[in-house]
Amino acid sequence: MPTMQEAVFELKCASQNYHWGKVGKTSEVASLLSSGDSSFVVDDQTRYAELWMGTHPNAPSLIVVQGKTSKALSEWVSENLDKLGNSVKETFAGSLPFLFKVLSVDKSLSIQAHPNKRHAEELHKKDPKNYKDPNHKPEMAIALTDFTGLCGFRPVSEIAKFVEEIPELRAVIGQENGDKMVSASQSQDSNLQEAALRSSFSTLMRQDKDLVQAELKKLVDRVKSIKNSGEDISGCVGDILLKLDKEFPGDVGGFSIYFLNVMRLRKGDSIFLEANLPHAYLSGDCMECMACSDNVVRAGLTPKFIDTETLIEMLNYNGKPAQDNIYQPTNLVENGCNVRKFKPPIQDFAVTEISVPAGLKSTTLPAMSSASIVICIEGAASLNNQSLTQSIQVQRGTVLFISANEEAALEVSSANGMLLYRAHAGC
Numbered sequence: 001m002p003t004m005q006e007a008v009f010e011l012k013c014a015s016q017n018y019h020w021g022k023v024g025k026t027s028e029v030a031s032l033l034s035s036g037d038s039s040f041v042v043d044d045q046t047r048y049a050e051l052w053m054g055t056h057p058n059a060p061s062l063i064v065v066q067g068k069t070s071k072a073l074s075e076w077v078s079e080n081l082d083k084l085g086n087s088v089k090e091t092f093a094g095s096l097p098f099l100f101k102v103l104s105v106d107k108s109l110s111i112q113a114h115p116n117k118r119h120a121e122e123l124h125k126k127d128p129k130n131y132k133d134p135n136h137k138p139e140m141a142i143a144l145t146d147f148t149g150l151c152g153f154r155p156v157s158e159i160a161k162f163v164e165e166i167p168e169l170r171a172v173i174g175q176e177n178g179d180k181m182v183s184a185s186q187s188q189d190s191n192l193q194e195a196a197l198r199s200s201f202s203t204l205m206r207q208d209k210d211l212v213q214a215e216l217k218k219l220v221d222r223v224k225s226i227k228n229s230g231e232d233i234s235g236c237v238g239d240i241l242l243k244l245d246k247e248f249p250g251d252v253g254g255f256s257i258y259f260l261n262v263m264r265l266r267k268g269d270s271i272f273l274e275a276n277l278p279h280a281y282l283s284g285d286c287m288e289c290m291a292c293s294d295n296v297v298r299a300g301l302t303p304k305f306i307d308t309e310t311l312i313e314m315l316n317y318n319g320k321p322a323q324d325n326i327y328q329p330t331n332l333v334e335n336g337c338n339v340r341k342f343k344p345p346i347q348d349f350a351v352t353e354i355s356v357p358a359g360l361k362s363t364t365l366p367a368m369s370s371a372s373i374v375i376c377i378e379g380a381a382s383l384n385n386q387s388l389t390q391s392i393q394v395q396r397g398t399v400l401f402i403s404a405n406e407e408a409a410l411e412v413s414s415a416n417g418m419l420l421y422r423a424h425a426g427c
Contacts, residue, residue, distance in 0.1 A: 010401075022106040147269070
């Protein structure tokens with residue numbers, strides 16, 4: 001068991017096998033687990049969706065001592081609160097405020113948004129069955145592979161163009177809303193644009209299911225016909241439409257792609273999902289960090305609990321271009337490494353990406369005022385720390401806990417460098 005002096009140690013982390021995860025070895029989650037733990041056997045029939053790193057009770061990380069697991073990280077933290085860092089200890093009542101994840105997405109996740117802190121408290125009090133805690137759930141995603149998702153409302157001008165060109169879309173939002181959208185797109189009045197967007201999207205989400213299914217079938221059949229003729233279907237976001245129809249046929253979420261920005265991220269691109277921002281992950285692998293909460297308000301593309309009215313009322317209806325949703329990190333060089341710091345405007349979490357260049361033989365993960373969790377995505381090294389009784393071998397899939405105010409020296413053994421992600425509190 002790590003002692004008070006041993007402030008850096010390895011973690012054994014759990015996977016979540018949701019229906020939307022990637023299958024077997026195609027999953028980055030499964031690949032990392034098998035690389036970091038020789039005893040982990042990948043099942044080619046199982047969907048590996050998420051790797052959880054932290055103290056969340058649904059899948060708590062366990063401490064590894066000399067190759068064997070011992071107590072849960074949450075238990076060790078409760079016994080060693082000073083290791084969180086003074087600011088984290090005081091701000092978050094002695095708990096680790098973030099949950100770090102790797103996601104491998106094959107099938108689309110739900111159209112959703114997360115409440116702010118005040119709203120989360122209200123929802124939890126009113127409906128604790130479906131909103132299990134009173135905390136907010138801001139999230140950040142950093143692409144590990146090509147990653148596709150929906151994020152935030154499109155500019156009204158883009159939505160209006162779809163309304164004019166896609167009769168099935170106009171049918172499900174209604175002629176009057178369609179006219180409002182087109183009129184608003186020709187105005188510079190932001191209040192008029194917001195009102196038109198709110199009215200149209202609300203009508204869509206409340207629309208009669210039979211009408212939605214009938215119009216969506218018409219649209220899908222038409223897009224399939226266009227595709228089969230060899231014509232381009234990108235103008236109607238045909239690739240996403242057909243993917244969603246295959247996974248959730250007849251679901252109202254199929255029409256949401258004409259309201260929400262389609263984000264096509266490359267490796268290293270990131271998005272920050274603040275409160276009341278509509279979004280959905282569609283495909284790819286990513287790092288994700290979030291506040292410790294399960295609060296999700298859903299309204300489509302899901303077999304789970306749907307709360308359409310709450311979602312409609314809470315959303316931010318300010319449309320903006322897709323590119324505006326890309327989060328821009330701070331870039332710097334630190335201990336010979338190329339470092340990108342992702343620090344959104346919240347206290348719960350931040351993420352640091354550490355790229356160790358090829359040829360660098362040693363580097364140091366600097367001490368932070370917050371406890372942190374590190375995962376190795378690429379490369380290998382031996383980690384040394386004054387408090388360690390023996391070094392820790394770090395390789396792809398290794399997860400580490402580093403206490404506040406502790407640095408960790410890495411003796412790099414991989415010729416092509418390393419890629420590490422480090423989650424920590426933002427306060």
